Amino acid sequence: MEPARLEAIARECRVQIIRMITHAGSGHPGGSNSVIDLLVTLYFGGRLRVDPKRPDWDDRDRVILSKGHAVPALYTVMAKAGFFPESLLITLRKLGSPLQGHPDRLALPGIEAATGSLGQGMSIALGEALGLRMRNSPARVYCILGDGEIQEGQVWEAAMAGPKLGQPAHPLDNLTVILDYNKIQLDDFVTKILDLEPIITKWQAFGWPVQEIDGHDFAQITKALDQAEATKGKPSFIVAHTVKGKGVPSMENNPEWHGKAPKPAEAIAAIRELLGVSTAAWEDYLAKDSATRAIVSELAALEKK
Amino acid sequence: MPAKASRAAFGEALLELGATDPRIVTLDADLSKSTMTAAFAKKFPDRAFNLGIAEQNMIGVAAGLALTGKIPFAASFACFIIGRFETIRISVAYTAANVKLVGTHSGIAIGEDGYSQMGLEDIACIRALPNIPIIQPADELETRQVIAFAVQHQGPLYLRLTRQNLEAVSPAGYRFQLGKWQKLRDGGHVTIVGSGGTVYNALEAARLLAGDGIEADVLNAASIKPLDEEMLVASARRTGHVVTAEDHNVNGGLGGAVAETLGETLPTPVRRLGVQGFGESGDPKGLYAKHGLDPGGIAASVRKFLGK
Numbered sequence: 001m002e003p004a005r006l007e008a009i010a011r012e013c014r015v016q017i018i019r020m021i022t023h024a025g026s027g028h029p030g031g032s033n034s035v036i037d038l039l040v041t042l043y044f045g046g047r048l049r050v051d052p053k054r055p056d057w058d059d060r061d062r063v064i065l066s067k068g069h070a071v072p073a074l075y076t077v078m079a080k081a082g083f084f085p086e087s088l089l090i091t092l093r094k095l096g097s098p099l100q101g102h103p104d105r106l107a108l109p110g111i112e113a114a115t116g117s118l119g120q121g122m123s124i125a126l127g128e129a130l131g132l133r134m135r136n137s138p139a140r141v142y143c144i145l146g147d148g149e150i151q152e153g154q155v156w157e158a159a160m161a162g163p164k165l166g167q168p169a170h171p172l173d174n175l176t177v178i179l180d181y182n183k184i185q186l187d188d189f190v191t192k193i194l195d196l197e198p199i200i201t202k203w204q205a206f207g208w209p210v211q212e213i214d215g216h217d218f219a220q221i222t223k224a225l226d227q228a229e230a231t232k233g234k235p236s237f238i239v240a241h242t243v244k245g246k247g248v249p250s251m252e253n254n255p256e257w258h259g260k261a262p263k264p265a266e267a268i269a270a271i272r273e274l275l276g277v278s279t280a281a282w283e284d285y286l287a288k289d290s291a292t293r294a295i296v297s298e299l300a301a302l303e304k305k
Numbered sequence: 306m307p308a309k310a311s312r313a314a315f316g317e318a319l320l321e322l323g324a325t326d327p328r329i330v331t332l333d334a335d336l337s338k339s340t341m342t343a344a345f346a347k348k349f350p351d352r353a354f355n356l357g358i359a360e361q362n363m364i365g366v367a368a369g370l371a372l373t374g375k376i377p378f379a380a381s382f383a384c385f386i387i388g389r390f391e392t393i394r395i396s397v398a399y400t401a402a403n404v405k406l407v408g409t410h411s412g413i414a415i416g417e418d419g420y421s422q423m424g425l426e427d428i429a430c431i432r433a434l435p436n437i438p439i440i441q442p443a444d445e446l447e448t449r450q451v452i453a454f455a456v457q458h459q460g461p462l463y464l465r466l467t468r469q470n471l472e473a474v475s476p477a478g479y480r481f482q483l484g485k486w487q488k489l490r491d492g493g494h495v496t497i498v499g500s501g502g503t504v505y506n507a508l509e510a511a512r513l514l515a516g517d518g519i520e521a522d523v524l525n526a527a528s529i530k531p532l533d534e535e536m537l538v539a540s541a542r543r544t545g546h547v548v549t550a551e552d553h554n555v556n557g558g559l560g561g562a563v564a565e566t567l568g569e570t571l572p573t574p575v576r577r578l579g580v581q582g583f584g585e586s587g588d589p590k591g592l593y594a595k596h597g598l599d600p601g602g603i604a605a606s607v608r609k610f611l612g613k
Binding site for chain 1: 362365366367370392395401
């Protein structure tokens, strides 16, 4: 798919992310909007072998969002891909919803593992990649880590094991691990809490081929995923430099927006910014775009509650 | 059958079952010689994975393997398995991954290595997770039954095994069933519930008590979670006095489970025998005597409990 088309899908997803987190009244907009371009490229770049009708298909590709707090981003691409109706999105975090605040494998078909207790997803991804290799499945495993997340010790246990596990009969070259390097964690900038640098040489020292890309450039993401797929004998690691809160200028690169829901008025402004419409042109824009108009009036109604 | 450690019976059973079921794989964290999975690793090197001294990753990798249809047995000392509780909680329990967690070297019976190597809080921790049964076999025959059951059972399990040899207590032809206990002795004056390493001692205690005219029901609680409420309540109704004996911290284990169940269904006086405080280095027999888990200690507690 053309980068421009992926970008358009990602923009729609970002609008939904803001919408659903605002309806929920809590959640993590910053990290959802930093990771969404990676997820959109996976799900809509003609790459992922998944079938929403058969979420338990043995040979499906697996996506494990280890930074589970960014699950609103995953929900938006899953809805768009047909795993569940888009109308469910605004049930996020509500009692009885399959869209739990962090991923719940049993609640929602298509979620591969419970994550969100940080540091655990990559170990599961290693196990899945190994199990698939052992039966010569063509399926691939993708694991997305957060940057603050890799302060967890379990990640480094998994990092040490990844290039060694299954060798020599079953090397895990069916595994691509991507770091959503948005430079911010809950409390502050990562450099102020516990700096991860030098990140490239660390992963290389653990035996991983490492690529470094702009995680918002669809051509670069696509190329890196291709190269990871072509790498034989080892799993691959991609450091994707991203911007926390990407797409909404008022939220970008601001630790405040790690784990805070926008108020309805803030959400409406954020959606306007996402769509690149000036305040002056907003009413005219809404008059022509009925879908956005519906989302905005729904949010405005929320304000009055 | 001669006495055998349940870890040894586990290793042998796995070897046999692994020959016919290619889904079975083992994961270790540099203790395969102690957990007794080493023989499986030797026979099936492509299906045995030693992750090094990294138990969290081992448990997570096991979960991933389970999600692709393998039946992983992830083994280490009980204390090191339960030390990775958060990974068990999310990657295994909440994910509902079909992982068989195997904690060997449970309890003070490991002896000389001392407290840091003793699994003494594992039952309490796993009891709090909604979907992981806890099984502790009492002898070789039961261990073999339990391992075969674990392979068939769809869903996570926690198996609690011993380092020390266990005397045979199960009747010939015994079949393990989840949630079902074995009544090994029929007495009627008092109920003694043991599990794993304390079952034989409970039987021996019952023999001592019989000399004083006290006839004990002895129940083997291999299935700690779920427990056998029917058998427990029936025995308690008849005896009116229940004593639990376990090689685990006295709080939160088998005794806690029994007391909670009886408290809600048939309030009955209960005495919980178990490990008080931390464990320590020493010979296993001496440690059991110190904590009142040897036959004499259990019998003495029963007499005191009954006021005799």
